[in-house]
Amino acid sequence: MRPTQEDVARRAGVSRALVSLVMRGATNVSPESRRTVLAAADALGYRPNASARSLASKEVRTFGVLIHDVTNPYFGLLYSAVADAADRAGYDLLVGPGTRSGRREAALVATLLEHQIAGMVLLSPMMRPAELRRLAATVPSVVVGIGDPVTGIDAVTTDEVRASREVVDHLVGLGHRSITHVSGGRVRPARARTQGYLAAMAAHDLEPRVVAGDFTADGGREAGRAIVASGELPTAVVAANDLAAVGVMGVLEAEGVAVPGEVSVVGCDDSQIARLDLVGLTSVRQAVDELGATAVELLAARIADPGTPAVVRRLGASLEVRRTTGPARPG
Template sequence: MRPTQEDVARRANVSRALVSLVLRDAPNVSERSRRKVLKAAEELGYRPNAFARSLASKQVRTIGVLINDVTNPYFGGVYASFAAAAEKAGHDLLVAPGLRSPSKEVTLVNTLLEHRVAGLALLSPIMATADLRRIAKAWPTVVVGSEVSGVGVDVVTTDERQAMGEVLEHLTGLGHRDIVHITGGQNRAARDRATAYRQAMRDLGLTPREVPGAFTDQGGRQGAQAILDMSPRPTALVAANDLIAVGAMGVFAAAGVRVPEDMSVVGYDDSQIARLELIGLTSIRQPVDRFGTAAVEMLIERIAGNQAGSMVQRIATELVLRDTTAAAPRSR
């Protein structure tokens, strides 16, 4: 049976009310009583021990992490990177799985804050800018994977223009001129990638063509259906993430459109699914290992009060070539 606050009170020879006051960090408790209760709690293995230790040292060393979409393999890599960097820095993590819902994200962040976290790491949040601004104003916050400006948060993200420029240089080098983009929806990361795509196409003197989608394989399937109805049909697709690309490839295969002979496909994230031999997806690799290190360093500095203005660190990407891109077909 797990020890209770009553057990702690008996071990410390104090009242149950005093134990509650100590564990809530109430100000009207003597240091002697506080140490006595925390020592008893530690000896009994009363949970949450991390919370008790933070009270004893007067320093909270837990970071709250909000993950946009736990079903997307990309976020697994980002979280693993962040967790490794946090552990190395001596911090614990409290994780809330986002459900691709702006309102639920806000609720989850409020829950994290109720657990006395020292700071927040938000992995590609989709909550309203006003909510993000309110949270960042009250708590040290870093955003990972999407760009946010003017809300008082530090940001670690990719250089979207560099990434899209490299993709389109590769595709145009293969002779493609009609290149379509399936977007990831209306969230920040998707908008940033769509903006970068449009700019890179125009820089090359090409006409952008976009199909609305979402950061899911279903979004890719729906986008691919729209592409099949286009006339003339594009010869290359740049998807907003790997799930979209793989969903689209399934629809193309069912329709007899060969990848890459008839349609070249590029994904984004270089997640585990892109690296599967059966898929072999050409994709933009984000250096998620560097994401974690940079984000933890930024957040610790902000928690310590050493960072005044907002910082944005854009990390260069790498285009990984596999089996889904080839020379543009010569004729239709």
Template sequence: MDQRPRLADVAARAGVSTASVSLVLRGEPGPSAETRERVLAAAAELDYRPDRTASLLARRRRHLLGVLLDVRNPFHAELVEELHVEADKAGYEVVLSTLTRGRDEDRAIETLLDFRCEALILLGPDASEEALDRLAAQVPCVVIGRTVGAAQVDVVRPADDIGVDAALLHLIGLGHREIAFVDGGQGAVAAIRRRGYRRAMRRAGLLPLIVAGDHTEEGGVLAGRRLLAGPALPTAVVASNDRLAVGLMDAFVRAGVDVPGRVSIVGYDDSSLARLAHIDLTSVNQDAPAQARNAVLAAVSRLDKGRTVRFEAVLVPHLVVRGSTAPPVSS
């Protein structure tokens, strides 16, 4: 049986009405300073904690934002932390539903719909534009991290072409000409970065070299082994995300290939992995706080203000240079 103190218990201890207790605990105007002091003292004495579930159910609206993320992606973890901050400012709670090896996007999104979330924020989804359009017909949706054509979803994304350009300009400026790209696989985000690499290499008059990968550390290890088995190593490699870059670095270190002495490596996301001292990865920063701020703004403006016009925010990424890049040995 639940023996937790109730709002009525705090009211009885403080000698005020439950309405006054509710106003004090929500920080709203009305009760006197003396009443506030008595209520807060009573709540502390009783170790009272509000029942979030009951509070949400008592409202006509649930004020829940559902977030789809890949639990294996450290950049998604950073985005979720920022989303919590922004949602709390807006008076919303966040419900998380994760992708795992055995749990795909459809199932994860279904979970969020089962929780009756008022809007969904999808981090780097691979769903087709048609599927996103169908979902947006049920509930307001914000997509973070990729372009979306005509689907009626709001979009917050980095200008990935500028991010990849920044990585290549840095390497070319150091003197590199043989620059490979480790691909992220079949997803929409990977495709955008792959196109950006090809375009930037053509513009620089350099020959593209794309190695298959899958946005995981294991994919980076396999890509590194493929490069090591080739006729000659490139002098630099750009990876489609930081996880690939870390796997690539691991393969090279195990083979005795110095980074950055023999091969320079650039990642994408500037995740917590990149900032570790023993990894020290040059990487493209996407500004997670700004992405989260814009995503919550997009969702809340539909829910609270009835906005119907499609919203898209394109943020300019920047390169953070660390110890994984250096001029090529021959320069």
């Protein structure tokens, strides 16, 4: 049985009212009393009940968080940034772990809404625009990393066109003219990255080539096999994310194609995988901490004033150059 505030008060030899004050972070408690109560709570393993706190204060201080794909390391970084920002703002989090399934995503959203939440943070959701608008009409919501924002929904995302231009600029500077893009599928961030690639290639008057993939290593491997089987090796591959990039690299190296000697490879997200010494993947680093902080800021503002127009923030990104990009092979 979970210990209660009554148990803490009994162990500390104080009133339950004092325990409640300490657990709410009230300032009118002496340091000595606070230490006594917290020591008793720690000894009993007591943890404050967020729902009970909300009922007592008449204010809900919990956000729901929907994560697009818990198997992708990037979303671990993004969730940590949201969690840190929420903690600083005084909010708890309830998490719905998605696995790139629209059906599961809908079920997770329904489950989160069954709990007392003040708002919803959606990390690259798969939901259609109409579904997002219905959700936002039900509970204050902010979308993170959506690529192409939905009208009427608060959003914070990376400027994919600008990021893609920086990638192509880097490769062109190394002498590359044949640059293939491995797409990330039909989800919004993937579509935005493909559009960014196409715009960047057009700006350099280069012929684009898009090979279908998705945001997984398996998708990258399939795309890598298609590239090799075509008999027309590009000098560089820009993958939709780091997992796809690593999948492409594995196929190229298994086929005896040197990276970056024959084909340079670039990823996106600058996840932990990209930074591994054995990988050393050149990758687009998104402003993850700023994405998380801005999401919480927008959601808190929406809760405070529901009638204001929707806000869309586009953040910059930077290219982290590592061992997987080099000069284009002689043509």
